[in-house]
Amino acid sequence: MDQFLQHIANALILGGTYALLGIGLTLILGVMKVVNFTHGELYAFGGFMAYYFVSHLGWNFFIALPTAIMLGILLGALIERLVLRSMRGADIDSTMVAMIGCWIALQNISLLIWGGVAKSVSTPFPTEPLMIGSVAVSWLRLFVLVAAIGLIIASYVLLQRTSLGKAMRATFQDSSTASLMGININFIYTATFALGSGLAAAAGALLGPVFVVTTTMGNLAALKAFSIVILGGLGSVPGAMIGGFILAFAEELGSGYISSGYRDAVGFILIILVLMFRPTGLFKPRGERIG
Template sequence: MANALILGGTYALLGIGLTLILGIMKVVNFTHGELYAFGGFMAYFFVSVLHWNFFLGLAAAIVLGIVLGGCIERVLLRRMRDADIDSTMIVMIGCWIAIQNLELLIWGGVGKAIDTPFPAEPLVIGGVSVSWLRVFVLGAATLLILATWLLIHKSRLGKAMRATFQDRDTAALMGISTNSIYTATFALGSGLAAAAGALLGPVFVVTPTMGNLASLKAFAIVILGGLGSIQGAALGGFILACAEELGAGYISSGYRDAMGFVIIILVLMFKPTGLFVRGERIG
């Protein structure tokens, strides 16, 4: 279950980022998984290629994820603001393919390992043995989740984002720049995806295709937690991770990913609005 907690934290980051973008912008963000991969590759570049301090390298990867997300929204999505959903989806699929192939061109298809400063000896708590790296990943993911919650609920930007989610036209009449809110929303969601990739990159390896499954899991978490619910996305991430670990432990490791999607199918059948959503809201 220790592994489930660690994976759950990063899954929650993916889910929260996507639920913000889907809820506020009504955009099906097919680039979400590639922004996750981008975070992993940037962490590898700063830490293992440029030999920056590990923690500084991860922070830089997250910042670049925010910047890339803001650029995608400003250059592509703003031009598609009044377009139909089919056109927007095609543009986002094209952006996903372009980013993935650019990563493949630059880094090649071989997995990249990220150097870490943590000792090889595991931390032993009771009868549970866990690596120091995984403890750091869980702690960092938890802090980022709390920081996002505080941003949404306690800051002026968060209030503007929630107002835009509830009624874009009324928010605009009240003086909120919805274009700026959309850019901030997509940048924040992208930064959370990049953070998940930067944190999990040192645990596993970084590859150009690592975002494919991550994107599917992010959509699954949003469905599980309920659109617009940050708490639901966070809990959905942990539930999905627990389901995967239980499936791998008690059935077969080959069914790790399948178990999570079985839960999603059941949720869509019996509670299609998600397990935790209460009305239309971001919060």
């Protein structure tokens, strides 16, 4: 039982960052109808920015994290403005090729700047774990969980309670009608891509100190983000959130009770099984609305 509880605690912590990845990607896919192949690189970007600010510039860890997230938002806005806006109205194949090109370019720029050696991010948290009964949780991982949940709640509130969120949901439902109602579609697309990118960067900045930061860390993260979106249901923010936790639980329990070598395989097998019985995912948005 103690081992099971430990796995549950680990899955909760990992699930929060998976949910951030899934929410960011489902916003971009749902509102913009763009397959964002750069999502994994934006995740890695967040990790590298946290490393740079803390290890090279000596910044306070709690200042470095929000700064890394803000830079992820700015990078996402730049990608949308320079690449996607000029391709507005192009066929999906052309857009996909452009995004694949951005993904390759970003990864190679990262390799050129940072090299192929893994980086570790130092943190101010004590190495002595927090004991909750028989379950040991590191202070860093507990902070990651709290920060991830805070960002998830903030994202949901933004979508449901703000004028920007209402405009995003209207654009998801019918961009032409939203434009006729006075919504600036170009701004909404930029804001959506920037927000999704910021959530990906946040996941990387939070998980970078937990593990290590590498130039290829975004590859598997992108695959998992797409899997979470498909599992939760395209356009469903609650689905992406719950899908992230489901994937984390499947990986953690599979790693603990089957084999750590099959950690990633267990999660993807679960997704395949779910989609065999519910092809639209677990949560299909009511009325084709995002959120």
